[in-house]
Amino acid sequence: xxxxxxxxSWVAALAMSLGxxxxxxxxxxxxxxxxxxxxxxxxxxxxxxxxxxDGFLDNQGKPQGIEVNLAKQIAxxxxxxxxxxxxxxxxxxxxxxxxxxxxxxxxxxxxGISEERAxxxxxxxxxxxxxxxxxxxxxxxxxKLADLKGKTVIVLKGAWQIGWFESNMPEVKLLKLDNxxxxxxxxxxxxGDGYAHDHAIxxxxxxxxxxxxxxxxxxxxxxxxxxxxKGDTALREYVNAAIKKAYADGHVAKxxxxxxxxxxxxxxxxxxxxxxxxxx
Amino acid sequence: xxxxxxxxxxxxxxxxxxxxxxMTIQVSVVSILIAAGVGLVGAAARVLRVPVLSPLIVGYVSxxxxxxLLAQLxxxxxxxxxxxxxxxxxxxxVLTLAVWxxxxxxxxxxxxxxxxxxxxxxxxxxxxxxPMHYVFLIAIPVGLRVSIPAMLNTAVSVLxxxxxxxxxxxAELTFVAxxxxxxxxxxxxxxxxxxxLYLGLVLTxxxxxxxxxxxxxxxxxxx
Numbered sequence: 001x002x003x004x005x006x007x008x009s010w011v012a013a014l015a016m017s018l019g020x021x022x023x024x025x026x027x028x029x030x031x032x033x034x035x036x037x038x039x040x041x042x043x044x045x046x047x048x049x050x051x052x053x054d055g056f057l058d059n060q061g062k063p064q065g066i067e068v069n070l071a072k073q074i075a076x077x078x079x080x081x082x083x084x085x086x087x088x089x090x091x092x093x094x095x096x097x098x099x100x101x102x103x104x105x106x107x108x109x110x111x112g113i114s115e116e117r118a119x120x121x122x123x124x125x126x127x128x129x130x131x132x133x134x135x136x137x138x139x140x141x142x143x144k145l146a147d148l149k150g151k152t153v154i155v156l157k158g159a160w161q162i163g164w165f166e167s168n169m170p171e172v173k174l175l176k177l178d179n180x181x182x183x184x185x186x187x188x189x190x191x192g193d194g195y196a197h198d199h200a201i202x203x204x205x206x207x208x209x210x211x212x213x214x215x216x217x218x219x220x221x222x223x224x225x226x227x228x229x230k231g232d233t234a235l236r237e238y239v240n241a242a243i244k245k246a247y248a249d250g251h252v253a254k255x256x257x258x259x260x261x262x263x264x265x266x267x268x269x270x271x272x273x274x275x276x277x278x279x280x
Numbered sequence: 281x282x283x284x285x286x287x288x289x290x291x292x293x294x295x296x297x298x299x300x301x302x303m304t305i306q307v308s309v310v311s312i313l314i315a316a317g318v319g320l321v322g323a324a325a326r327v328l329r330v331p332v333l334s335p336l337i338v339g340y341v342s343x344x345x346x347x348x349l350l351a352q353l354x355x356x357x358x359x360x361x362x363x364x365x366x367x368x369x370x371x372x373x374v375l376t377l378a379v380w381x382x383x384x385x386x387x388x389x390x391x392x393x394x395x396x397x398x399x400x401x402x403x404x405x406x407x408x409x410x411p412m413h414y415v416f417l418i419a420i421p422v423g424l425r426v427s428i429p430a431m432l433n434t435a436v437s438v439l440x441x442x443x444x445x446x447x448x449x450x451a452e453l454t455f456v457a458x459x460x461x462x463x464x465x466x467x468x469x470x471x472x473x474x475x476x477l478y479l480g481l482v483l484t485x486x487x488x489x490x491x492x493x494x495x496x497x498x499x500x501x502x503x
Contacts, residue, residue: 002405010296057439092462093458093459096462096465097461097465100465100467101467116433116463116464117465120465157458157459157462157463158459158462158463162463163463175369175449176449176455176459177447177449178447178450178475182358182447185358186358186449189358189361189366190366191449
């Protein structure tokens with residue numbers, strides 16, 4: 001008969017080895033941290049600061065949001081410390097130059113995957129999807145996209161709605177401004193008949209501004225990816241795995257609940273599920 | 281990844297850059313001329329100590345010189361419509377630059393007027409010339425010649441500051457470059473080429489003003 005002391009130490013050894021195997025299995029989900037990243041000691045990410053709920057500034061002026069949390073989670077995976085992130089505010093107009101110029105090492109900035117951009121940067125696997133929409137003044141006669149023929153539409157420099165309008169509705173005049181608040185201001189002052197941007201940002205805008213209304217006709221369905229400099233394969237593979245892990249561990253759903261108003265949560269959580277993207 | 285400077289890209293975008301250049305020239309020339317006018321009128325009012333106008337002009341100059349141009353631009357473009365004065369992008373741009381340049385020109389021209397020898401003022405009064413005659417027949421011809429280098433400085437500044445107008449959507453040179461960079465990402469080519477173009481513009485403007493100075497100095501040299 002085995003003594004009690006022997007039994008408990010045997011159980012302890014078994015538990016420990018199971019635990020270690022489990023930890024090893026979890027760690028095996030992530031590839032090794034890229035050398036360049038380890039040397040840098042900090043994850044330099046470009047994020048949006050005018051795009052709730054994905055990237056915006058809180059009352060203390062610090063970036064917050066779903067994508068910001070994703071960046072911090074990747075840093076936590078790489079360094080064990082979410083604070084080892086250096087977040088830089090970027091806009092649609094300057095995000096790719098910031099990345100290519102080395103000011104940031106990756107972009108988690110509502111960056112849509114497009115052929116033109118893929119010539120200059122590399123993308124991760126898509127992590128969210130969305131469509132474009134238009135916001136018009138509440139009493140506007142515009143009910144659908146086609147009503148915009150010959151009118152002026154406000155867009156942001158560098159946003160891919162510009163390419164869509166130039167190819168699909170070239171008779172629309174485009175007024176190109178620098179950021180979301182300028183776009184909204186200009187719309188409210190009648191400088192444009194509509195403001196075209198991603199549905200994700202316009203939904204919140206229309207909700208918080210009773211003088212505006214969403215047209216609701218989705219066009220240009222696209223996918224978001226993390227941006228990397230060309231050839232940065234090690235970092236890209238690491239981040240791909242880290243994103244999968246963030247989904248698997250339920251972090252993404254948690255962040256959506258944290259930053260999105262309850263009635264908008266079902267729509268938002270859909271856009272963070274690639275499987276639900278429309279096929280067209 | 282090494283960056284390949286692509287001259288062909290600059291050439292391919294020549295028409296767009298040219299369009300931006302023309303808009304820059306147009307906006308700058310109009311603003312410089314209006315600013316010169318504002319400077320002249322304002323300085324004359326200050327020098328003649330016109331009762332209500334003079335302190336207002338002091339306030340105007342002080343405000344414009346002590347606040348950032350970008351803030352003034354946004355105030356005119358986004359702020360004025362809130363009180364009912366909605367101007368187009370072009371009009372807002374010209375107004376901002378003219379107001380800004382005008383403030384500096386008031387001081388430039390006032391300096392010129394103050395440089396007119398006091399003896400001329402006394403002689404004018406002795407001859408029975410009124411203040412307006414003094415301004416038009418003596419102060420402006422003599423004083424303005426002194427102010428021209430300073431007014432050239434202000435004109436060059438107005439030209440360079442026209443780049444700020446890209447923030448309100450005016451399709452001048454800097455806007456064209458920034459928009460191309462935002463969609464095609466060739467930062468070095470675009471900013472190098474507009475740097476060269478702005479340099480060319482400023483050198484041309486300086487040359488033109490120096491020719492103007494020569495013309496104006498002629499009566500003084502024929503003695």
